[in-house]
Amino acid sequence: MKKAFPVYDICSLADNQHHDLLISRFAPYLQKHHNLALAHKHSFYHVVLFTRGGGKHAIDFKQFDVKPYQIYFMAPGQVHSWSFEGPVDGYIINFSAEFFQSFLLRPEYLDSFVFFTGDVNEQVIELDGTVQLGINRLFEQLISESAQPSRLNMDMIRALMLQLFITVAREKTEGSTLGVPGYNYTLLQSFRKLVDKHFATLRLPKDYAALLYITPNHLNALCNDMLGIPAGELIRDRVVLEAKRLLINHDMNINEIAGKLNFADNSYFTKFFKKYTGQTPEDFRKTQYRNEHSR
Incomplete structure (x- = not known):
């Protein structure tokens, strides 16, 4: 591998x-x-x-x-x-x-x-x-x-x-991203940057709402309005994405990846990953390996 x-x-x-x-x-x-x-x-x-x-x-x-x-x-x-x-x-x-x-x-x-x-x-x-x-x-x-x-x-x-x-x-x-971004767009980008920085340790919308000096309800409304998903889903998606990025690195075993993402143990990480991807971490890793080496 x-x-x-x-x-x-x-x-x-x-x-x-x-x-x-x-x-x-x-x-x-x-x-x-x-x-x-x-x-x-x-x-x-x-x-x-x-x-x-x-x-x-x-x-x-x-x-x-x-x-x-x-x-x-x-x-x-x-x-x-x-x-x-x-x-x-x-x-x-x-x-x-x-x-x-x-x-x-x-x-x-x-x-x-x-x-x-x-x-x-x-x-x-x-x-x-x-x-x-x-x-x-x-x-x-x-x-x-x-x-x-x-x-x-x-x-x-x-x-x-x-x-x-x-x-x-x-x-x-049609120009919506040009000029000075609106307040909601700027707030959403600030939330995304915080999630990128803290996703391994902060998993709840209320934690990010506190960092942004807004209420959890405000944060959820913002994400639902601009992205069509609640704030918690954006956080989970970022954790899943990082798990996928780490899983294609065969230098790290599943236990090490679970620890890096701050899961209590390998079993909890595996259940979390399978719930949101439909595959176990090992199955995802094998699938990616097969896909790359079939090219």
């Missing part, structure tokens, strides 16, 4: 590009990094536009069909894999969380784009024909600017990337 669950940073994937950024056409990138077909984790933001190809790709264990003029976005820490059919091409951008920090007055600006929040259901977008040509042009400009990285080139790249994000966000949400 695979012994290590790979975590890639930009430096491990780039040649001579800026250490915070990698921009490439997708076909040569894929040819060089064919090992990325297996499940792996990124420490950076990751954007891909497919212009040609078929097959499947998965983000945090949710599968999507590969289609021309599909664009997807990933935040740091998410798990990803590919299984392509036939020739595939397009464009790829990898960039660090620090890449925009000195450029933007609001360092949290990227969080205003719903496709960078880590919600898998918002991250894969089929581009309408009316924007495909404009998006293609932006990627071609990014390829050109990245060929000679100077300070002004890098600032132009940042400006072009923001134009790309805004164009896609406008197409997807």
